[in-house]
Amino acid sequence: MAGSTPASATASPLGKPAASASLWAESWLRFKRHRLAYLSLWVLGLLVLAVLLGPFVYKVGINDIDFKARLAPPSWQHPMGTDDLGRDLLARALYGGRISLAVGFASMVVAILVGVTIGAIAGISRGWVDAVLMWVTDLFLSLPQLPMLLVLIFFFRDGLKAIVGPEVGIFLLIVLVIGGFRWMPAARLVRAQFFSLREKEFVEAARALGASTQRQVARHILPNALGPVIVAATIDVAAAIILESTLSFLGLGFPPDIPTWGRILFDAKDYLDIAMHWSLFPGLAIFITVLSISFIGDGLRDALDPRRVM
Amino acid sequence: MSVPPLLQVKGLKKHFPIRGGLLRRVVDHVHAVDGVSFELAAGETLGVVGESGCGKSTTGRCVLRLIEPTAGEVLFEGRDVGAMGPQELRGLARDMQIIFQDPFASLNPRMTVAAIVGEGLVIHKLADGPRAIEERVVQLLETVGLSSDHMRRYPHEFSGGQRQRIGIARALAVNPKLVVCDEAVSALDVSIQAQVINLLEDLREQFNLTYIFIAHDLSVVEHISHRVAVMYLGRIVEVAPSRDLYTSPRHPYTEALLSAVPIPDPTVARKRIVLEGDVPSPIHPPKGCHFHPRCPRAQAQCKTDAPVLRELAPGHVAACHFPN
Amino acid sequence: MALLEIQGLKTHFKTEDGWLHAVDGVDIAIDRGETVGIVGESGCGKSVTAKTVLKLIDMPPGKIVAGKVLWKGRDLVPLPPEAMQKIRAKEISIIFQEPMTSLNPVYRVGEQIAESLRLHEGLSRKDALDRAVEMLKLVRIPTPERRVNDYPHQFSGGMRQRVMIAIALACKPQLVIADEPTTALDVTIQAQILDLLGRLKDEMGMAVMLITHAMGVVAEVAQRVVVMYAGKVVEEAPVRELFAHPRHPYTQGLIHSIPRIDLDARHKVRLEAIPGTVPKLIDPPEGCRFAARCKHVRTECRQATPPLREVASGHRVACILDLPT
Numbered sequence: 001m002a003g004s005t006p007a008s009a010t011a012s013p014l015g016k017p018a019a020s021a022s023l024w025a026e027s028w029l030r031f032k033r034h035r036l037a038y039l040s041l042w043v044l045g046l047l048v049l050a051v052l053l054g055p056f057v058y059k060v061g062i063n064d065i066d067f068k069a070r071l072a073p074p075s076w077q078h079p080m081g082t083d084d085l086g087r088d089l090l091a092r093a094l095y096g097g098r099i100s101l102a103v104g105f106a107s108m109v110v111a112i113l114v115g116v117t118i119g120a121i122a123g124i125s126r127g128w129v130d131a132v133l134m135w136v137t138d139l140f141l142s143l144p145q146l147p148m149l150l151v152l153i154f155f156f157r158d159g160l161k162a163i164v165g166p167e168v169g170i171f172l173l174i175v176l177v178i179g180g181f182r183w184m185p186a187a188r189l190v191r192a193q194f195f196s197l198r199e200k201e202f203v204e205a206a207r208a209l210g211a212s213t214q215r216q217v218a219r220h221i222l223p224n225a226l227g228p229v230i231v232a233a234t235i236d237v238a239a240a241i242i243l244e245s246t247l248s249f250l251g252l253g254f255p256p257d258i259p260t261w262g263r264i265l266f267d268a269k270d271y272l273d274i275a276m277h278w279s280l281f282p283g284l285a286i287f288i289t290v291l292s293i294s295f296i297g298d299g300l301r302d303a304l305d306p307r308r309v310m
Numbered sequence: 311m312s313v314p315p316l317l318q319v320k321g322l323k324k325h326f327p328i329r330g331g332l333l334r335r336v337v338d339h340v341h342a343v344d345g346v347s348f349e350l351a352a353g354e355t356l357g358v359v360g361e362s363g364c365g366k367s368t369t370g371r372c373v374l375r376l377i378e379p380t381a382g383e384v385l386f387e388g389r390d391v392g393a394m395g396p397q398e399l400r401g402l403a404r405d406m407q408i409i410f411q412d413p414f415a416s417l418n419p420r421m422t423v424a425a426i427v428g429e430g431l432v433i434h435k436l437a438d439g440p441r442a443i444e445e446r447v448v449q450l451l452e453t454v455g456l457s458s459d460h461m462r463r464y465p466h467e468f469s470g471g472q473r474q475r476i477g478i479a480r481a482l483a484v485n486p487k488l489v490v491c492d493e494a495v496s497a498l499d500v501s502i503q504a505q506v507i508n509l510l511e512d513l514r515e516q517f518n519l520t521y522i523f524i525a526h527d528l529s530v531v532e533h534i535s536h537r538v539a540v541m542y543l544g545r546i547v548e549v550a551p552s553r554d555l556y557t558s559p560r561h562p563y564t565e566a567l568l569s570a571v572p573i574p575d576p577t578v579a580r581k582r583i584v585l586e587g588d589v590p591s592p593i594h595p596p597k598g599c600h601f602h603p604r605c606p607r608a609q610a611q612c613k614t615d616a617p618v619l620r621e622l623a624p625g626h627v628a629a630c631h632f633p634n
Numbered sequence: 635m636a637l638l639e640i641q642g643l644k645t646h647f648k649t650e651d652g653w654l655h656a657v658d659g660v661d662i663a664i665d666r667g668e669t670v671g672i673v674g675e676s677g678c679g680k681s682v683t684a685k686t687v688l689k690l691i692d693m694p695p696g697k698i699v700a701g702k703v704l705w706k707g708r709d710l711v712p713l714p715p716e717a718m719q720k721i722r723a724k725e726i727s728i729i730f731q732e733p734m735t736s737l738n739p740v741y742r743v744g745e746q747i748a749e750s751l752r753l754h755e756g757l758s759r760k761d762a763l764d765r766a767v768e769m770l771k772l773v774r775i776p777t778p779e780r781r782v783n784d785y786p787h788q789f790s791g792g793m794r795q796r797v798m799i800a801i802a803l804a805c806k807p808q809l810v811i812a813d814e815p816t817t818a819l820d821v822t823i824q825a826q827i828l829d830l831l832g833r834l835k836d837e838m839g840m841a842v843m844l845i846t847h848a849m850g851v852v853a854e855v856a857q858r859v860v861v862m863y864a865g866k867v868v869e870e871a872p873v874r875e876l877f878a879h880p881r882h883p884y885t886q887g888l889i890h891s892i893p894r895i896d897l898d899a900r901h902k903v904r905l906e907a908i909p910g911t912v913p914k915l916i917d918p919p920e921g922c923r924f925a926a927r928c929k930h931v932r933t934e935c936r937q938a939t940p941p942l943r944e945v946a947s948g949h950r951v952a953c954i955l956d957l958p959t
Contacts, residue, residue: 201412205408219429499675500849500888573894574849576853
């Protein structure tokens with residue numbers, strides 16, 4: 001009897017092809033429409049591919065000293081020129097790019113993990129837990145980032161070097177410190193999303209079905225809260241790369257023999273007038289990376305627009 | 311010999327605190343539900359009508375304990391809902407379910423229809439394994455007039471009426487005895503509304519469901535309910551079998567409400583009772599009878615004494631000092 | 635000559651999936667002092683029609699693809715914005731559905747009423763505010779001299795709608811478009827507002843174009859009714875004639891699907907629901923748009939869109955069949 005009130009009299013009620021369009025798939029389509037973002041995705045992809053595979057293809061050593069070719073401008077042998085010790089800059093940039101990008105992405109992961117966790121806990125609880133967590137967030141927000149970074153690196157660099165070795169040590173330190181100072185915006189975003197989603201009827205429906213709080217958060221609230229977080233994450237990557245470059249430029253980042261882009265800039269700064277190519281290429285690399293990440297962030301913001309989604 | 315009622319609500323109150331000041335102390339309360347009592351027999355449909363702010367939706371949610379009542383008792387099959395711990399409450403979710411008003415906000419946009427409808431089955435382990443769950447989901451979808459084609463689709467691909475059907479299938483999945491329909495058809499177009507009302511009536515027959523049908527549209531409520539309760543500013547002012555309520559309303563608010571309903575028949579001459587003023591705020595409800603500032607029959611007694619529900623005819627109660 | 639004459643109006647919207655034919659060939663005429671109810675469910679195009687009259691549609695993505703909107707014989711469609719501004723509020727005004735959001739929250743209510751007076755009648759600030767107080771009195775807001783200085787949030791929903799009516803009537807327009815004016819209000823407040831509109835209409839003699847989905851409201855307030863479905867007019871008749879003898883299957887279905895407080899029925903009658911849903915208006919198919927849901931459908935129905943034809947005095951139907959009412 002109940003089936004006699006069909007939802008639609010026509011055979012194909014929705015008039016769409018068999019493949020259903022999940023919201024993520026739709027967002028991807030919208031992202032692709034944002035030309036600049038889509039192009040930037042390719043550019044970034046190529047860049048990542050270059051730094052990952054480059055050193056296997058372009059087998060020039062990063063520490064091959066060649067005094068005869070000091071400060072040489074770009075040529076067929078040295079596409080990016082050489083530095084004051086005759087070392088090939090392309091090789092150094094490719095190698096260093098790995099580190100810069102790795103630091104960028106790893107810091108973002110740390111920042112997002114910490115931020116989402118804290119934001120989610122604050123967002124789902126009420127009363128004093130939320131108040132305490134927000135107080136901590138405000139505390140971190142009011143700390144001056146760069147000076148704190150410098151202080152922490154200064155204090156912990158040697159200690160970590162002793163435990164896990166100089167490269168891993170400094171990598172961990174930088175990633176943890178950068179990530180540790182960038183989680184606050186994500187926490188705030190997630191908390192705000194939780195507050196608004198908590199009251200939504202579909203979350204209430206889950207509660208009415210008997211879903212535990214964990215299930216409500218994991219299945220219903222978090223997936224819908226991640227939109228703005230994804231956008232914030234892309235900004236984090238860009239900011240982390242710049243921060244690492246700044247640290248290296250100040251001489252406080254990785255050890256001097258590791259050619260991160262910031263470090264190359266540090267070395268090149270005294271030769272700006274006679275060897276412009278030395279600073280130009282790493283500078284361009286940072287610029288292009290950060291710019292494309294920003295455009296991708298723009299595209300994501302439009303693609304995940306809550307106007308359609310929520 | 312008498313069967314105990316399926317649901318008993320006694321003196322239900324819900325006051326929402328309003329916080330203000332530097333220390334965010336509680337400065338006042340919204341008296342959303344201010345002493346509501348009623349009973350419901352199995353298989354019955356109780357309509358609850360009232361205008362915005364009368365507390366009908368809050369009452370519905372308190373019955374399910376989706377909102378914690380401030381005071382009062384809710385007894386389901388004789389068991390005290392308020393005293394239940396988390397385990398027992400989860401079991402209660404299999405007996406009492408709810409259908410929401412907004413077809414666009416009541417479904418998780420990132421879950422497939424199959425996941426939405428099947429969630430109750432998963433939470434309460436009502437089916438063994440993904441195959442069994444899928445079969446049951448298809449069964450439920452067909453019961454509400456949808457089909458298995460719809461399983462892998464997402465809510466945004468459906469119309470309002472279809473989404474409401476999905477919501478109904480979700481509620482039915484756990485085989486509830488009582489379903490609270492919270493303005494379940496109010497957001498739908500008239501012709502779709504009729505489809506969903508017919509569906510709800512069919513399901514009531516098929517599964518012997520008990521409904522609390524909350525709505526502001528009196529014609530819809532009269533159509534589907536056996537008894538109707540009228541609420542005003544947190545209190546029930548009249549309860550009667552639906553025919554009796556509409557033929558002989560006793561409370562002046564019920565009278566005014568009935569006369570305000572536009573009738574789709576231009577030949578009927580309306581004798582309309584137009585109430586003065588607006589619905590007062592539930593933060594500072596008037597003393598005595600909540601309705602007295604707008605009541606055409608108010609006397610001195612109404613300003614000080616709150617009337618209680620008294621039986622004026624068999625099965626017909628009203629809270630008024632000067633009923634019809 | 636009719637006061638307002640909409641002829642063959644087509645308003646389409648550009649979307650990601652193609653052109654949406656929101657209004658697809660609509661003819662409506664309103665005479666001086668007449669109240670015409672435009673009724674239909676969501677997506678039928680009634681609101682878009684109303685907003686197109688005053689050119690309140692965003693263009694792009696909207697576009698008036700064809701048709702004329704003749705106001706006192708003059709076509710509004712090609713008019714430039716400056717000329718439209720002289721007509722809005724002064725000759726044709728509009729009341730919106732959501733009283734919560736159609737008033738500007740940062741301006742006092744009196745200023746908002748005075749705005750159109752100062753714009754169109756060139757009144758000074760003081761004179762305009764005095765007139766605003768008069769308007770508030772007209773719409774029965776108590777203590778108007780004090781209330782004129784209040785902000786919208788200090789009014790309830792019903793009161794805000796009264797303020798909207800005051801704004802709409804301030805310059806004494808000849809046509810008021812009321813777009814679902816009572817849908818967002820409680821039933822008792824709706825009764826107050828309909829009562830008020832009825833009285834004002836008698837006092838001021840303006841024509842009213844009432845857009846609504848509620849057949850009950852239309853039965854009470856309108857003199858003539860236009861029924862719209864999927865962007866087209868499907869039936870048009872004087873109100874009593876429409877309810878007594880609906881000819882179009884959609885109108886019939888609509889009237890029969892409304893639950894009625896039927897005190898004489900022995901037992902509850904099952905509602906007669908119209909199966910299916912409204913068709914998508916993007917690149918709509920040929921033929922009658924209601925064909926997919928019509929229980930009387932024939933092959934001819936899908937071949938060509940049926941034109942409006944006169945079946946009785948003042949009663950036109952867009953259906954090729956002659957159905958019993």
